[in-house]
Amino acid sequence: MAENNARLSLWYFLALILIILLAQQYFTGSNKENINYSDFRKLVEEKGVDDLVISTDNIEGHLLPKGVEYLSKVRKDPKLAAKLKEKFKKEPLFSTVRVSDPGLIKLLDQKGLKYRAVHEKVWLTSLLSLIIPTLLLVGIFIYFFRKIGTGAGGLMSVGKSKAKVYMEDETKVTFQDVAGVEEAEEELKEIIEFLKTPAKFQALGGNIPKGVMVVGPPGTGKTLLARAVAGEAGVPFLSLSGSDFVEMFVGVGAARVRDLFAQAQEKAPCIIFIDELDAVGKARGLSPMSGPEERENTLNQLLSEMDGFDTRKGVIIMAATNRPEILDPALIRPGRFDRHILVDRPSLIGREDILKIHTRKVKLGPDVNLNTLAARTPGMVGADLANIVNEAALLAARKDKTAVEMEDFEEAIDRVVAGLEKRNRVMNPREKEIVAYHETGHALVAEALPTTDPVHRVSIIPRGIGALGYTMQLPTEDRYLMTKTELEDRMAVMMGGRVAEELHLQEISTGAQNDLYRATDIARSMVREYGMSEKLGPMTFERERRPLFLETMMPPGTKDYSEATAQEIDQEVSRLVERAHARAREILEQRRDTLEQVAQVLLEKEVLEGDELRRFLNNAAQQDSSPDHE
Numbered sequence: 072m073a074e075n076n077a078r079l080s081l082w083y084f085l086a087l088i089l090i091i092l093l094a095q096q097y098f099t100g101s102n103k104e105n106i107n108y109s110d111f112r113k114l115v116e117e118k119g120v121d122d123l124v125i126s127t128d129n130i131e132g133h134l135l136p137k138g139v140e141y142l143s144k145v146r147k148d149p150k151l152a153a154k155l156k157e158k159f160k161k162e163p164l165f166s167t168v169r170v171s172d173p174g175l176i177k178l179l180d181q182k183g184l185k186y187r188a189v190h191e192k193v194w195l196t197s198l199l200s201l202i203i204p205t206l207l208l209v210g211i212f213i214y215f216f217r218k219i220g221t222g223a224g225g226l227m228s229v230g231k232s233k234a235k236v237y238m239e240d241e242t243k244v245t246f247q248d249v250a251g252v253e254e255a256e257e258e259l260k261e262i263i264e265f266l267k268t269p270a271k272f273q274a275l276g277g278n279i280p281k282g283v284m285v286v287g288p289p290g291t292g293k294t295l296l297a298r299a300v301a302g303e304a305g306v307p308f309l310s311l312s313g314s315d316f317v318e319m320f321v322g323v324g325a326a327r328v329r330d331l332f333a334q335a336q337e338k339a340p341c342i343i344f345i346d347e348l349d350a351v352g353k354a355r356g357l358s359p360m361s362g363p364e365e366r367e368n369t370l371n372q373l374l375s376e377m378d379g380f381d382t383r384k385g386v387i388i389m390a391a392t393n394r395p396e397i398l399d400p401a402l403i404r405p406g407r408f409d410r411h412i413l414v415d416r417p418s419l420i421g422r423e424d425i426l427k428i429h430t431r432k433v434k435l436g437p438d439v440n441l442n443t444l445a446a447r448t449p450g451m452v453g454a455d456l457a458n459i460v461n462e463a464a465l466l467a468a469r470k471d472k473t474a475v476e477m478e479d480f481e482e483a484i485d486r487v488v489a490g491l492e493k494r495n496r497v498m499n500p501r502e503k504e505i506v507a508y509h510e511t512g513h514a515l516v517a518e519a520l521p522t523t524d525p526v527h528r529v530s531i532i533p534r535g536i537g538a539l540g541y542t543m544q545l546p547t548e549d550r551y552l553m554t555k556t557e558l559e560d561r562m563a564v565m566m567g568g569r570v571a572e573e574l575h576l577q578e579i580s581t582g583a584q585n586d587l588y589r590a591t592d593i594a595r596s597m598v599r600e601y602g603m604s605e606k607l608g609p610m611t612f613e614r615e616r617r618p619l620f621l622e623t624m625m626p627p628g629t630k631d632y633s634e635a636t637a638q639e640i641d642q643e644v645s646r647l648v649e650r651a652h653a654r655a656r657e658i659l660e661q662r663r664d665t666l667e668q669v670a671q672v673l674l675e676k677e678v679l680e681g682d683e684l685r686r687f688l689n690n691a692a693q694q695d696s697s698p699d700h701e
């Protein structure tokens with residue numbers, strides 16, 4: 072597109088020059104009959120010319136009928152008179168190049184011809200010599216402005232086409248095409264309702280979120296989900312990828328954002344979708360390289376467009392990212408991307424459903440069992456599963472089969488797994504077992520202690536590198552203060568994972584590293600900041616957080632206390648951690664059977680909701696009525 076525009080303006084430019092040249096020709100008089108000087112001399116003698124204009128370089132004037140007659144004779148052209156009449160309509164003009172001829176004036180006087188001298192069309196040449204360079208400059212300017220304009224998508228309106236806003240009037244994707252993300256779909260229902268009938272919401276004065284951020288690992292269907300929202304609501308889908316914003320040309324990103332929002336205004340109700348938001352939304356000042364200023368401009372433009380945007384018009388801004396932690400905090404403030412929707416790796420059932428979707432158009436052999444396939448692909452995301460189906464179909468085709476059979480799927484899984492294993496995303500069964508016990512340990516300790524938040528969900532579906540499973544606790548209320556007991560309980564929960572590994576395997580793994588780190592962190596804060604250690608008393612050993620510029624003046628790590636105190640602090644920290652460990656061990660030893668049972672269920676189902684877990688615990692409690700069960 073840009074090249075086209077540039078070429079177009081180049082044509083304009085050439086045409087302009089041509090016009091100038093023609094104009095110049097017109098003024099310099101090619102529309103006069105050129106005759107040579109000897110003929111002119113004769114014509115003067117014959118009185119075939121009149122009204123002469125003599126300039127430094129040439130002589131022009133009127134060609135009288137007598138002159139034409141003479142000329143047609145000399146040129147042996149009987150039709151000359153007719154031709155000249157055709158050309159000039161009225162009396163023909165002539166022009167001849169002047170030669171040094173001292174006797175000419177005398178001759179003219181003799182013949183009584185009218186003549187006058189001009190100073191070489193000064194006004195014309197000077198005008199032209201002024202106009203031509205000016206026009207040339209203007210032309211060049213226009214040319215380059217266009218070029219920049221096309222890049223910036225706005226300096227000149229032609230530039231609009233360059234912005235890679237990807238628009239679909241109908242995405243033709245619905246929730247039927249997305250599986251394993253039911254929770255996210257549920258949360259998006261409200262948005263869809265709003266997009267369907269913005270007027271209804273306007274009338275009610277309902278509060279509709281402006282920005283919805285879809286967060287989740289790569290390949291889990293974030294983009295797909297956003298398109299499905301547009302498809303479900305039947306509204307246009309305008310999308311732009313974050314990486315498109317970050318361009319070399321300064322101002323391009325910002326202009327694209329502006330363009331995107333302008334287009335959205337016209338198309339409302341619609342969805343604006345910014346994929347890979349992290350590419351633009353990286354916290355300002357986070358990366359010193361790769362044109363931070365340009366990204367910052369783009370980000371600022373995005374923020375101001377979002378602020379100036381009226382949701383009631385029916386435009387919802389969606390964004391996707393797999394790295395929410397690096398986003399600029401300004402992006403997730405209220406009124407911007409304040410609604411977050413998690414799209415996690417699919418569970419066993421989710422994977423089966425995704426496989427169902429992707430095998431809809433594939434001819435399956437009778438032996439294909441999607442449930443078995445789902446069980447074989449823990450940790451895989453929708454994109455991986457789509458890949459497996461595709462790969463299996465290719466394998467079957469290569470073997471000239473009429474249907475895709477189980478062995479093709481098995482082979483495809485092996486191939487995809489081999490690819491993923493390199494990227495550290497798939498667990499082997501042994502690892503899965505360890506993770507199941509570990510997470511169960513966290514969950515049981517959390518449920519056993521009165522002050523901790525109830526368990527929301529336990530999962531052994533790996534997410535990202537490092538975290539192999541997770542136990543999610545939801546706080547029942549917002550917390551500003553935490554008591555010592557609460558902190559200690561929290562540490563015990565963190566130790567629960569490791570203790571469960573110890574009990575089950577008589578062995579420990581590296582999986583608890585993060586837990587230990589966090590537990591130690593709490594212990595250190597308790598001793599150093601909150602004065603919660605009995606031995607050291609209500610003292611704080613941590614300097615208050617100072618503004619950054621003061622911090623740099625005072626190097627971190629400067630201690631205001633002695634080596635002996637430092638040692639004591641270390642001892643207190645490790646005592647607290649060890650106590651948490653002992654508590655977790657006590658709790659889990661009392662619940663050995665429950666630990667086994669829950670871990671096995673988790674191994675099988677991969678995800679346990681908090682309520683399911685509690686039902687389990689209640690049953691166990693009824694059986695052995697141990698006193699500190701809830």
Ligand code: ADP
Nearest residue numbers: 248249250289290291292293294295453454457
């Ligand atoms: P993301 O944007 O999260 O990286 P995409 O939406 O680009 O993932 O997913 C890539 C492809 O993988 C989709 O086009 C779709 O074919 C498949 N896919 C991913 N997640 C799902 C899902 N939950 N249900 C069905 N297909 C999925």
Ligand code: MG
Nearest residue numbers: 293294346391
């Ligand atoms: Mg995507």
Ligand code: ZN
Nearest residue numbers: 509568583586
């Ligand atoms: Zn853990």
